[in-house]
Amino acid sequence: MTCSHDLRVRPALSSDREFFFEVRRAALRAYVEQTSGWDDAEQRITADKEFADLPFAVVEESGRPVGYACVIHQSEYDFVEEIALLPEVQGRGIGTHLLQGILRAAQRRGVPVRLSVFVNNPARALYTRLGFEVVRIEDPRMSMQWTPGNV
Numbered sequence: 001m002t003c004s005h006d007l008r009v010r011p012a013l014s015s016d017r018e019f020f021f022e023v024r025r026a027a028l029r030a031y032v033e034q035t036s037g038w039d040d041a042e043q044r045i046t047a048d049k050e051f052a053d054l055p056f057a058v059v060e061e062s063g064r065p066v067g068y069a070c071v072i073h074q075s076e077y078d079f080v081e082e083i084a085l086l087p088e089v090q091g092r093g094i095g096t097h098l099l100q101g102i103l104r105a106a107q108r109r110g111v112p113v114r115l116s117v118f119v120n121n122p123a124r125a126l127y128t129r130l131g132f133e134v135v136r137i138e139d140p141r142m143s144m145q146w147t148p149g150n151v
Contacts, residue, residue: 007097012056012068019065020056021047027067027084031118035140054081059098061089069098077145078106080115083123095123099130103146113146 012020024047025040032038050056050070059067067085071078080102085094106113115132117124119142132144 006062007094008060008063009057009069009098009101010060012051012058016056016058016065016068017048017051019058020051020068023067023084023086024082026087027090028118031121034120035118059085059094061094066094069102071102074111077111078102078109078113080113095126096130099126103130106146107148110148112148114143115145116141116143118142 021044025043029038032043054070055072056068056070058065059069066089067083069083070081072081080099083095083098103113113132114135115127117127118140119137120140124142124144127144127146130146132146134142135145136143
């Protein structure tokens with residue numbers, strides 16, 4: 001399937017907090033359960049703190065929230081803190097579209113893009129396809145980096 005061209009990314013609002021947690025639970029729970037176990041109460045506390053502290057954005061398709069992204073811009077690199085999409089929209093190119101936009105912005109700035117992903121997350125294949133290379137593996141996570149010029 002292909003990605004709809006009607007995507008919009010907007011800053012997260014305080015009213016998006018519950019949506020943020022529901023997407024995180026739906027998209028990431030299986031990977032967390034396989035590595036360290038999922039405790040809903042603990043995960044909610046962590047999610048609430050991160051939502052308050054980090055620059056999350058909501059991804060909308062045709063006006064409907066379908067996921068979120070968080071990219072932290074440092075002077076020497078951009079860090080993809082997290083991208084999560086509802087399971088029913090995964091595999092349609094939305095994540096690819098988001099990452100390509102992040103990489104284009106980093107290319108313009110001349111900085112690499114870094115991220116960390118669970119070793120058991122199939123998104124690793126997407127990152128590799130887009131030019132990310134493994135920098136380090138510290139089970140249960142893997143650090144990857146994309147370098148400008150690898151678009």
